[in-house]
Amino acid sequence: MGYLFLLNPLKMQEHLIIDGNNALHAIPDLSKELAQDRNLARDSLLRFLEPIQTGENCLLTVVFDGRGGKGRVYQHEGVKNYTVIYSSSVQGADGVIERMLLAAKYPERISVATNDSLIRNCAYESGASTMRIEELIKKLDSAIDRTRIKLNQKQGGKSGPFSNKICFPDRNQGEK
Numbered sequence: 676m677g678y679l680f681l682l683n684p685l686k687m688q689e690h691l692i693i694d695g696n697n698a699l700h701a702i703p704d705l706s707k708e709l710a711q712d713r714n715l716a717r718d719s720l721l722r723f724l725e726p727i728q729t730g731e732n733c734l735l736t737v738v739f740d741g742r743g744g745k746g747r748v749y750q751h752e753g754v755k756n757y758t759v760i761y762s763s764s765v766q767g768a769d770g771v772i773e774r775m776l777l778a779a780k781y782p783e784r785i786s787v788a789t790n791d792s793l794i795r796n797c798a799y800e801s802g803a804s805t806m807r808i809e810e811l812i813k814k815l816d817s818a819i820d821r822t823r824i825k826l827n828q829k830q831g832g833k834s835g836p837f838s839n840k841i842c843f844p845d846r847n848q849g850e851k
Contacts, residue, residue, distance in 0.1 A: 688732065688733050688734050688784070689731065689733040689784055689785075689786060690733065690734040690735075690736065690779075690784055690785045690786070691727065691731075691733050691734070691735050691736070692736045692772055692775060692776075692785060692786070692788070693724065693735070693738065693787075693788045693789070693811065694738060694768060694769075694772060694790075694794060695737045695738055695739040695768065696739055697789045697790055697791050697794075697808065698720055698737075698789075698808050698811070699717070699720055701790050701809070702720070702723075702808065702812070704719075705719055705723075721737060721751050723815065724737065725751075725757070726815060727811075727814060727815050727818045728754065728756060728757045729818075730817075730819070730821050731814075731818055732756075733756070734756045734758075735756060735757045735758070736758045737758070737760070738760045738762065738771050738772055739761050739762070739768055740761075740762055740767055741763055741764055741768075742761075742764070746760065746761055746762045746763040746771070747761040748760050748761075769791065773794070773797050776797055776798055776801040777801060782803045783803070785798070785801075785803035785804070786803065786804045786805065786806055787804075788806050788808060788810070788811040789807075790807050790808050
């Protein structure tokens with residue numbers, strides 16, 4: 676199965692590739708959910724990321740490790756620019772991401788969200804950029820804030836409060 680996602684140079688959209696399993700383990704609420712139900716946690720992650728795709732108007736690809744057999748590619752909720760990939764059991768999610776980076780015609784338009792240092796290094800080597808999962812959550816929060824502001828403006832300032840923030844433990848707690 677080929678995973679070739681080329682960007683249209685006329686549109687020059689950002690292509691955000693997310694290491695799905697890495698994100699599930701890095702986000703505390705989803706990590707807890709993952710311990711109970713893998714499919715539910717995956718669905719939650721995909722729903723959490725929807726505001727990034729719509730708010731940023733980017734190509735969004737989430738890559739998960741598949742469970743045996745051939746890989747699978749589909750559009751999340753039928754959204755053309757939001758792709759979900761389940762890798763084959765042979766290749767794994769890391770292999771899919773690496774192949775996408777190596778095959779990219781415009782790697783400078785790709786950003787990979789992962790805390791995995793090997794994938795981060797592969798992205799840098801191919802000319803793509805990276806962000807840690809914590810940075811991805813900040814990007815998500817910004818997309819939600821922009822959407823809230825747009826809604827508020829469309830409704831003449833009459834929309835109520837809206838928040839969809841994902842909490843991360845403060846890494847600096849206890850450090851002085």
